[in-house]
Amino acid sequence: MISLAAATGRAGRRAFLRAPIDIYRDHPQHRDTERDIVETMLGGRSAFHRHAEVHPYLIRDGERLAGRVALIHDRNLPDYAQVSFFEALPGLEGVIDTLRDKARELFQGVPKLVCGLDGHLNYSAGILIEGFEMPPVFGFNWNPLYYADYFAALHARTMVSFRFEIEPFCKLAERLATTNRRGNVVVRTMDRRQMRREVEIFSKLNNACFQEHAYWSDRTGEEDYELLRPFRFLLREENLIFAEVNGDPVGFLLWYPDFNEMVAPHGRLGLRHVCRYRLRKPANNSIQTVRLTEIGVRKEHRGSAVVPAMILEMVTSLRAGPYRFCEGGFIFEENTSSIALALSLIARALGRRPLPARRWATFEGDLQ
Numbered sequence: 001m002i003s004l005a006a007a008t009g010r011a012g013r014r015a016f017l018r019a020p021i022d023i024y025r026d027h028p029q030h031r032d033t034e035r036d037i038v039e040t041m042l043g044g045r046s047a048f049h050r051h052a053e054v055h056p057y058l059i060r061d062g063e064r065l066a067g068r069v070a071l072i073h074d075r076n077l078p079d080y081a082q083v084s085f086f087e088a089l090p091g092l093e094g095v096i097d098t099l100r101d102k103a104r105e106l107f108q109g110v111p112k113l114v115c116g117l118d119g120h121l122n123y124s125a126g127i128l129i130e131g132f133e134m135p136p137v138f139g140f141n142w143n144p145l146y147y148a149d150y151f152a153a154l155h156a157r158t159m160v161s162f163r164f165e166i167e168p169f170c171k172l173a174e175r176l177a178t179t180n181r182r183g184n185v186v187v188r189t190m191d192r193r194q195m196r197r198e199v200e201i202f203s204k205l206n207n208a209c210f211q212e213h214a215y216w217s218d219r220t221g222e223e224d225y226e227l228l229r230p231f232r233f234l235l236r237e238e239n240l241i242f243a244e245v246n247g248d249p250v251g252f253l254l255w256y257p258d259f260n261e262m263v264a265p266h267g268r269l270g271l272r273h274v275c276r277y278r279l280r281k282p283a284n285n286s287i288q289t290v291r292l293t294e295i296g297v298r299k300e301h302r303g304s305a306v307v308p309a310m311i312l313e314m315v316t317s318l319r320a321g322p323y324r325f326c327e328g329g330f331i332f333e334e335n336t337s338s339i340a341l342a343l344s345l346i347a348r349a350l351g352r353r354p355l356p357a358r359r360w361a362t363f364e365g366d367l368q
């Protein structure tokens with residue numbers, strides 16, 4: 001039976017951060033490029049902590065250090081106690097019972113437990129259940145096959161991503177652009193000199209566009225700025241695209257290269273990676289994959305020229321780089337309209353129906 005030890009003090013924090021490297025020693029797919037997010041969550045002074053409790057623990061199996069986990073309750077998502085940043089060795093006993101008991105103790109009256117939501121959807125989400133052979137695209141979670149077994153008694157809500165060749169996708173976007181008029185839609189890229197202002201617009205659009213999304217809770221610009229700030233030297237202006245109608249922001253598109261392709265197994269993004277990326281023109285970088293992370297459009301402008309206009313802007317940047325593949329952000333399989341739209345566009349571009357590249361799941365159960 002496992003036990004939980006609070007990851008307090010400098011030594012506890014260091015052990016919490018190092019746990020994935022020890023667990024994934026024999027898994028070359030692992031990348032440690034999400035550590036900045038984890039450090040922010042452990043710090044206790046971020047904007048997220050103003051409305052959320054974060055309790056980090058080391059998982060022990062007898063005297064052996066066997067993993068880590070953070071138990072989180074966000075008052076903006078009040079019905080859920082979250083099992084977050086979970087990493088563990090195989091063959092542990094009593095995992096879900098131990099986590100449920102500790103969550104009940106910490107968050108009295110909270111009705112549900114969700115495993116695999118890491119504080120907020122904008123941070124990361126999902127226990128990987130298919131697609132283990134590939135290293136993760138930057139921003140995606142990766143874990144070994146056995147993780148899902150620890151949560152098998154709970155209800156799974158699955159998510160998928162689709163991966164496709166860029167060239168036929170670009171040709172489709174350019175073809176559609178010739179038959180769709182933009183009307184009064186104006187598209188622009190991010191102004192990095194006004195990063196805080198741009199992130200504030202990004203956050204407001206997120207809140208307006210994703211109210212009906214599973215696990216969504218509203219964000220402040222300060223929270224998203226803290227999220228994006230560690231990667232600000234890797235983000236170029238073209239990676240965040242806004243659509244405006246009559247001067248008002250009505251949609252956004254976030255995409256970026258797969259920075260994980262620059263990093264060796266178990267590695268982190270460092271200054272040398274930033275310099276190598278920033279000092280080269282896009283066409284001279286070796287990254288072959290991009291991630292189409294998010295597209296959000298205000299409800300009253302869905303079905304208009306907003307999405308094609310933003311995609312065409314992205315395609316212009318893709319043409320300037322060495323990119324061969326694009327992988328979309330995760331979509332909950334219960335979101336049938338988004339799945340249908342993604343399948344339709346990719347099938348039109350490729351001439352065949354795509355298969356999911358990866359699957360993740362969050363796992364839910366009653367807590368009280």
